Amino acid sequence: MIQFLAKRLLQIIPAFIGVTLLTFSLVHLIPGDPVELRAGERGIDPKRHAEMKAAMGLDKPLPVQYFDYITGVFKGDLGKSFVTKKPVLKEFLTLFPATMELSFCAIIFAIIFGLPAGVIAGVKRGTIFDHSVMGISLTGYSMPIFWWGLLLILFFSVQLGWTPVSGRLSALFWIDADTGFMLIDTLRSNEPGAFKSALSHLILPSIVLGTIPLAVIARMTRSSMLEVLQEDYVRTARAKGVSPSRVVMVHALRNALIPVITVIGLQIGVLLAGAILTETIFAWPGIGKWIVEAINRRDYPVVQGGILMISSLVIFVNLIVDILYGIVNPRIRHTA
Template identity: 50%
Template sequence: MLHYIGKRLLQLIPVLLGMTFLVFMIIRAIPGDPAQVILGQLASKEAIESLRASLGLDNPWYVQYFDYLFGLLQGDLGESMRTVQPVATEIWPYLAATFELAFFAILIAVVIGVNAGIISAWFQNSWFDYLAMVIALIGVSMPIFWLGLMEQWVFSVELQWLPPGGRDDARDPVSAVTNLYVIDTIMNGRFDQLGDVLKHLILPSIALATIPMAIIARMTRSSMLEVMRADYVRTARAKGQKMFWVVYKHSLKNAIIPVLTVVGLQMGLLLGGAILTETIFGWPGIGRYIYDAIQYRDYPVIQSGILVVAFIFVMINLLVDILYGLIDPRIKYD
């Protein structure tokens, strides 16, 4: 196992190096001069050239790339051109916000998606099976921005049950410790704030969970149908075991591996692809952070933000591979 993990971590190095180079070249192909964007349209040519020199933008592209790479190897993600703050320090609150949102979204998707898939497989061709698969198809097809707006209109404007956006109440902001507000409110003993933070999480989490939930439900149903035709499942049912134990003890354990693969991929995608949800609900996450950096041509923020998301995505896939062996002892790693 340790040999396999070490091998995967070594394979991660060329992947991330290739990612840094591709991102570096692509963002510099975007029209616009960062110095011009920062100083504005009325800035003089001398001021723009001076800022370009101070930012190192007057150097050849390969010099800029190797300077960035050298700093990266030392753990330096660079400084934001716009705020002149270290990216490593500045990026964490945004990453924590997205991680918290993605975690609750994937939790909703797994709990509802897996159980819907199990029930659909057990009662194949029943009204619940047809209804669940139609809802799953709608969930996959439904645009997130439309669902988010409808949630705000119904639950925030009409019913006034839930806040329309943000992470907390601006009148009583959370005292950030880890920047994971659910944990911070518990650490601070502010359980009144905890309820408010959870209310702010409900709408964006549901909107973000819709597509993963539908995919997980369909994958769980397909995998469970295959497993439930196995001889050991028929034997367990013939012995009169309760449905709950047949499903969750015998069938699900053997059907969960392809579902786990989907969950890992969806979690990685949620971390990097939540920008629409974050924009609609005013959620200060990593997607909006990178999007704003693109608007200002803030190269260090764009490069480091995408690199961090890519690293997390690869590490989630590695964790999923490790879980395979823990769930199914028959899986061996060379």
């Protein structure tokens, strides 16, 4: 197991360098110039333009810029935003807990409903339950997120008044952002009702963000389950006199989970990076919104740093998935 882990950790290094190279070149490939964008419609004096470019370090050749950038990265310095002049890492760390909290709740929601639905649909193949789960998940998968979010807001927030429309916390409360995770901060604040408010703000965005992963997980679990239930070892388990529920939950599910875990890991990556629409609809102060704005302003350090941080997270999540994979599937643990 240790050898397996060490091997996986070593594999991270090339992936990491690849990511920095890719984001760096992509950002510089986008047409547009941060200085001109900041100058606005009236334009800027060429001499001042050159001065500002030099101040941002954009006058050097690209390989030198990349080298400067990567040495900074290894020192833990992602640069400063052209616009706000604050360190990128600091901005990221302030905004990231919001995205993380939302993604976490969304994936939990997706697993709690998607996994059992997929298992039952697989076991009760061809029944009404199976058809409805598959139908609903296909609908969920194909629904445009912004429309689905607005629909839920209209129904639950506007019509029924059950949940708040947007934001992370009711304006009645003022909570110090110790950890940045609103659920934890409100719990620690001892303000009555604050935790409930934070939770109710999370419900709709989590459902909206979790809908696609839920559909993917349910469908994947079902097909994986169907395949595994045909296996000889499931018959062997039955031949031992194992109860049907144990056959499904222990013998079949353990094997069926292997591809599902991969899918969950990939979905977490997608969620961290792809919460942009959901964050916009629910005015959620996360990194999705932050990066989109930075792209529009050609704020190179923010785009590079933000994408690098997210990519590192995705790599990290994948590492965890691989470790889990090794735990669930002994064949991998031993061949690594």
